[in-house]
Amino acid sequence: MTAPDDLPDAIHRLRLRVYYEDTDLAGIVYYANYLRFIERGRSEWVRARGIDQIALRRDADIVFAVRRVEADYLIPARFDDEIEVTTRLVELGGARIVVDQQVLRAGAVLFAARVTLACLTSTGRPARLPAALRARLAPPAP
């Protein structure tokens, strides 16, 4: 378990725009598409931590798989909105990662999710997070 909250860069932020493709006939973002948004956030978060998912798979045979999502839909996002996806590590276990993610608009939380990821080999067996990867995701407090 790690407590990276006190690090200056503990919360990763990604700005996105809502396009036509994201909406449905109710005029708001279709509920499954928030999972697309937060997956983009996680991809940019690991990239910002210096982790190359392609190299990780090729060289260490490690992939991440979503195991559980708990998601609350609070306020609908709409076409043309500028939104922000935040990602914050809340748990770094031996073979799993838990993150809290939000979608915000002008500071208001529209959507909040806790996502549990498992670390797997490419054939789907549980794998321990390599130490180098752990160090990148949760750098020790100074």
Next chain:
Amino acid sequence: MTAPDDLPDAIHRLRLRVYYEDTDLAGIVYYANYLRFIERGRSEWVRARGIDQIALRRDADIVFAVRRVEADYLIPARFDDEIEVTTRLVELGGARIVVDQQVLRAGAVLFAARVTLACLTSTGRPARLPAALRARLAPPAP
């Protein structure tokens, strides 16, 4: 609260096929797409109960909005799989509906979710479920 489990048709079933569009480069169904699958299941479930979502919106100004999803990803679905989406009502409140949904393949549960829906007016205000609609969703036991 209603207990429709003892009704013969308590569990609604929808058969689907996994297509290219559903997969990602890991060779399995992309995690957000299970929410598309179960939304198709809910659409067919309400249709099977004699509810016309278009008429409901036009005539009664009632729409359903997803408020919360808790989802467990157990076994990945793959390209070309024949899968089944099940929908079972677990709670029918004054202005909300809770359903349990699963995605199965050959009887094995691949994905399980509890979905909470709110009954809203088209402008997003909470609305009580009309009695006629309640009766269709949870017919009284004989």
Next chain:
Amino acid sequence: MTAPDDLPDAIHRLRLRVYYEDTDLAGIVYYANYLRFIERGRSEWVRARGIDQIALRRDADIVFAVRRVEADYLIPARFDDEIEVTTRLVELGGARIVVDQQVLRAGAVLFAARVTLACLTSTGRPARLPAALRARLAPPAP
């Protein structure tokens, strides 16, 4: 070049339902999603011809890739519509396949596309269509 039009099963048909996921805020099917619909049609067409895409890749290292799409959007499909995707082979070359596909509702053509597919190895090199596969796609007229 083959003229399978006079065969009784020359036109493959797949029935689909339009769900929330397919629509956008204009209340109609989002334009990219017609390509999803017709890809489902092609998948079921090759399956109906006895071709197993997974085995084809695993055993013969053959995949199909879309090279060109010409698509006309005539009438919008809407939420809850029952639509039909038709697929008809128009050309079977040494390493390419051309099909005409339509999306219809109650007999009216909503969308029409000509799709050119290339036959490739899994690493992306052009490959000749195996004879067995050619025979399945365009059986000789009796």
Next chain:
Amino acid sequence: MTAPDDLPDAIHRLRLRVYYEDTDLAGIVYYANYLRFIERGRSEWVRARGIDQIALRRDADIVFAVRRVEADYLIPARFDDEIEVTTRLVELGGARIVVDQQVLRAGAVLFAARVTLACLTSTGRPARLPAALRARLAPPAP
């Protein structure tokens, strides 16, 4: 007909990242998703021209609908690629707009499309492009 090519800003450019959601099991971007990418490009192009699609619909009852797409798939885009979507006006008729759009990676063209858009009222009737909108899309050469 307008020839805006000699304007410094004649080609609009939007940078995008390829995420998991965009790929399929072949490890490349799913063919329908290029239409999502270029629609984002068109949305940002009209925004850069000072056009607010929401206001246009609300105030002038004008929407754009895709009528035809001709698309060539040249080189596949892959997960994690940084790509660029370009949009260039090629024809501005009384009630229609034709644009050429490309998806590039490191200067190489991966995908090229010609897209024809119709100007419609929100109920789907053809509408003439308002003069103010025409002036924004194709400013007169100095």
